[in-house]
Amino acid sequence: MPYLIGADRPDTPPGLAFRQLLQRPQILQIPGAHSGLAALQAKAAGFEALYLSGAAMTASMGLPDLGIISINDVCFFLRQIARASGLPVLVDGDTGYGEALNVMHMVLNFEEAGAAAVQMEDQLLPKKCGHLNDKKLASAYDMAAKVAAAAKARKHMVIVARTDAVASEGLDGAVARAKLYLEAGADAIFCEALTSAEMFREFSRQVKAPLLANMTEFGRTPFFTAKEFEEMGYKMVIWPVSSLRVAAKAQERLYASIRSEGGTHKMFDAMQTRAELYDAIGYHDYEALDANIVKTITPQGMPQNDDQD
Structure with a gap:
């Protein structure tokens, strides 16, 4: 935790x-x-x-x-x-x-x-x-x-x-x-x-x-x-500096991919998901400290763009 x-x-x-x-x-x-x-x-x-x-x-x-x-x-x-x-x-x-x-x-x-x-x-x-x-x-x-x-x-x-x-x-x-x-x-x-x-x-x-x-x-x-x-x-x-070196290289690849591909779709597999991020930072633990906050439901996956069919 x-x-x-x-x-x-x-x-x-x-x-x-x-x-x-x-x-x-x-x-x-x-x-x-x-x-x-x-x-x-x-x-x-x-x-x-x-x-x-x-x-x-x-x-x-x-x-x-x-x-x-x-x-x-x-x-x-x-x-x-x-x-x-x-x-x-x-x-x-x-x-x-x-x-x-x-x-x-x-x-x-x-x-x-x-x-x-x-x-x-x-x-x-x-x-x-x-x-x-x-x-x-x-x-x-x-x-x-x-x-x-x-x-x-x-x-x-x-x-x-x-x-x-x-x-x-x-x-x-x-x-x-x-x-x-x-x-x-x-x-x-x-x-x-x-x-x-x-x-x-x-x-x-x-x-x-x-x-x-x-x-x-x-x-x-x-x-x-x-x-x-x-x-x-x-x-x-x-x-x-190892953590920064790895993070900086990943960011470099992300920005190059967005620039060349026009979006982040080629990088999904390299990304931490929303659920994984929330788990890492204890998002729901913080919510639980304040009963006035309704627990967040994490979206599962990403909506598909029908125009790409």
């Missing part, structure tokens, strides 16, 4: 719920959800936590992932995903939206909007996707100061410190940064854009903390399954 109102809301604060998931022996699988509907679908598939990607948010807004969006933009997405699913959400905090005070402001707003955890990276603005070239890094000590500020500001939120240092400082540089960030108060570490199983294993061997792996498509990391990441020593794995 979708996440509704009042008593249906979880009693455990999201940050504590996320920590409880991390205490289990198995790896925590965290798919990206770029909308409330995607969050509901991920929950229905059995996932217990969600990831809100900066790249997915910006793409949804028709923008590149270059540090353009604001804290308020993120909170708009975060509220709908946390409300719709009731699941703990790990949210992409980019570079923290500034220095120490800005980071504290970000943490306060994200936690109020329902975030369970925040990921913050050690790039400088304009930041780039971690799998792209020519990323500019903040000093390790400046990033550690941001991590300390985030830890000071949070109530229950889990702080995930991300380092993009492998490309410019090598694995040793990334390990040194990770250890400094843990000393500053990070709860977990995300080393971005590792390029081989050997690198994943070596980072895990040297950094004793909950580790997050990023299984993004079309990047520098080879394909691994969740089980393989678990065997390499990782506690979390995200698929940050």
Whole structure:
């Protein structure tokens, strides 16, 4: 059942719920959800936590992932995903939206909007996707100061410190940064854009903390399954933009078909039906909360156009 109102809301604060998931022996699988509907679908598939990607948010807004969006933009997405699913959400905090005070402001707003955890990276603005070239890094000590500020500001939120240092400082540089960030108060570490199983294993061997792996498509990391990441020593794995990539490709095909065919008739088999959509969003559950609303009867199929006989 979708996440509704009042008593249906979880009693455990999201940050504590996320920590409880991390205490289990198995790896925590965290798919990206770029909308409330995607969050509901991920929950229905059995996932217990969600990831809100900066790249997915910006793409949804028709923008590149270059540090353009604001804290308020993120909170708009975060509220709908946390409300719709009731699941703990790990949210992409980019570079923290500034220095120490800005980071504290970000943490306060994200936690109020329902975030369970925040990921913050050690790039400088304009930041780039971690799998792209020519990323500019903040000093390790400046990033550690941001991590300390985030830890000071949070109530229950889990702080995930991300380092993009492998490309410019090598694995040793990334390990040194990770250890400094843990000393500053990070709860977990995300080393971005590792390029081989050997690198994943070596980072895990040297950094004793909950580790997050990023299984993004079309990047520098080879394909691994969740089980393989678990065997390499990782506690979390995200698929940050996968849901958006699939949805965007489907929309592209739909618009091309309407344009070429003059209608949607060639796409019926690829569509979620009205009944399936209503079931996903709990339409009738919401109706049942208000006795003044007459239960909707879903049309079965589509009327046939006699002119096409």
